[in-house]
Amino acid sequence: MSEQRLLEKSDSVLWAFTPDGIVLHNFERGLFAELVGQESDIWAYLDGVHSLDAVAQVLVRNDPGGAEHARHLVEAVAGNLVAGGFLVERSS
Numbered sequence: 001m002s003e004q005r006l007l008e009k010s011d012s013v014l015w016a017f018t019p020d021g022i023v024l025h026n027f028e029r030g031l032f033a034e035l036v037g038q039e040s041d042i043w044a045y046l047d048g049v050h051s052l053d054a055v056a057q058v059l060v061r062n063d064p065g066g067a068e069h070a071r072h073l074v075e076a077v078a079g080n081l082v083a084g085g086f087l088v089e090r091s092s
Contacts, residue, residue, distance in 0.1 A: 003069065004022075004051045004052075004053065005051065005052060005089065006048050006049070006050075006051060006089070006090040007048070007052070007078055007081075007082065007087040007089060008046065008047055008048030008084055008087065008088060008090045009025055009043075009047070009086070009087060009088065010026065010085055010087060010088045012026055012027055012028035012029070013025065013026050013027075013086050014027060014065065015030060015043075017032075020036045021035045021036035021037065021040040022034070022035045022040045022043055023035075024043075024081075024086050026084060026085045026086055028085065029084065029085050030084065031084050031086075032041045033080075033081065033084060033086060035077070035090060038062075038063065038070075039065065039073075039077050041058070041059060042055055042059070042073070042074055042077045043077075043081075044079070045058060046078065046081070046087055047074075048090040052074050052075065052078055055074050055078075056070045056071045056073075056074045057070075058071065058077065059074065063078075
């Protein structure tokens with residue numbers, strides 16, 4: 001994966017920590033998402049500073065599935081969150 005796209009949290013999203021992870025609410029779209037385990041770690045690093053590659057590199061340190069699994073998970077989670085309007089492309 002050579003994904004250098006920078007994503008950040010949308011201004012229309014509120015989130016709260018739960019015992020299992022994080023619940024997101026996109027109040028403009030009326031959508032909710034729940035992130036658990038490594039998904040909530042991904043959310044923490046999608047801050048407009050870390051690329052998807054960098055997030056996968058952080059995850060792989062603690063991912064028993066290895067680098068390929070970490071990359072796939074980051075791409076899938078980021079893709080779903082962009083589609084739901086929870087993440088947006090960082091503006092310069």
